[in-house]
Amino acid sequence: MSERVPATRPVTASSAATRRRRRSFVRTYLTPKRSIPRRTVLILGAVGFAAIIAVWTLIAVITYDPSVSRDPALRDSLQLVPRPDVVVVAWIDMVEHLGFPADVAWSTFRIVAGFALAALIAVPLGLLMGSFEIVRAFFQPPINAIRYMPASAFIPLLILLQGLGETEKLTVIWIGVFFQLVLMVMDIAHRVPSEMLSVAYTLGASRWTVFRKVFLPATFPEVVDALRITMGWAWTYLIVAELVAAQAGIGVFILIAERFFRADRIIAAIITIGILGLITDFLFATYHRWAFPYVEKVQA
């Protein structure tokens, strides 16, 4: 019985087999929302990253202009599109000789302080707006209107009002974060299922108990998510504020680098901001996983 193999096995099946394999490629990789093998995900990610570096290098090589400087030591650094390796060297130089860490520290301080001040008011107010219509009716229209006024447009006004000190920088970040965050938190609070609260009432809980023991904990995980997202925006406002006027900070560093035609330093500074953003994001994500182990993971 086990010997019953099809007698005529097609010998020249290569084209049919290829077609079948191709169809299975289409089925595996081009079916909407179907997950692909984990290894492929990693490979594609690495290839995508490498492609950007490759294109960048290519452009740098093509646009290379040896006439920018007679000094061979500066020739690579003064290119408008410097090679990636030149940027890495510039970054090390910045950290070792140009006091860049101090600029990073200043910017980080402003971000943390401005963001904390915004969150400190936005989160409680958003929660109140999401749960009490009386609060929402009062605050939502003005906040909604101000939200569409770009924070960076306030900078000249703030300089007139507050001068060039730290207050002005923090206010820019505050404006940029606060109005967005408060509405996000309001939505989160608004989405808490009312049945969750109803159940608590029928278990004998008072309004205050329901607010404290059901409503607040129900919003926490998403509030942390909202903080994570708005933190990313805070960087944009900070750099804009620093570009306009500041004594120290990554923005100022970029501005000075521009005056000396040092694109390599500008790029190194921008990448530094990106890495700082990734670190913040990672910290928030780690905190989220640690503090809210009960949250159901949504399938991506």
Added chain:
Amino acid sequence: MSEIGFVDVAMRFPARKGEVRALERISLTVPDGQFACIVGPSGCGKSTLLSIAAGLVTPSEGDVLVDGKPAYSPGADRGMVFQSYSLYPWLSVRRNIEFGLEVKRTPKPERHQQSSELIHLMKLDGFADAYPKALSGGMKQRVAIARALANDPEVLLMDEPFGALDALTRQIMQEMLTDLWQRYRKTVLFVTHDIDEALFLGDVIYIMTNRPGRIRTTLSVDLPRPRNFEMVSSARFTELRNQVVGIIHEESMKAVESELARA
């Protein structure tokens, strides 16, 4: 004694044109220890009626009486179970069940003992410290029922509690609930659109009319207790079901017609 009653309860909602009459002149009393079911076509206001009983919604007219005294706000005397389980995802199974006891400031050892008992009774052994996300739908609803029972309410209000479960799980949950009732003899008001469920569980069935919702027929279910699932195939069960199906079908047709007339 723990009975719940409605006296001339009416509910109207403001609408674009005038108002929608959701419930009209509902009067009924569920005596102590009775399992009463309310069935009716969807949109007849049966869930609204239950929310009124819980005190979560204030009726436009009429009163809810618990042991003869009007009840205007929600309280621990009327425990509620929703179709959506509504467990607290940040609390373990045990802490979910103990929620009402914590609100009442029951001492911890006593709380622990009660929740342990219910965990065992609801076949949740081994899941005391699990978060709700680890549970199946049926288990989640068992936690929700345990949470309501832990508070020892006078009346248990259940709003289509098994509506989101698959047919097999639903059947098992119905059997568990009827056993549970046999044990505790709580006064239960149970809303469902599943006729078999109402017949299997209830002592009495209130059939509601299409909007505006009224009690159209009251049917007492004279099936013997304790009940088990063989009963579903008995001649008496079939007879009762045909009776209910006939009435509901008539009401559903009216609902469709009135929708067509409005369109």
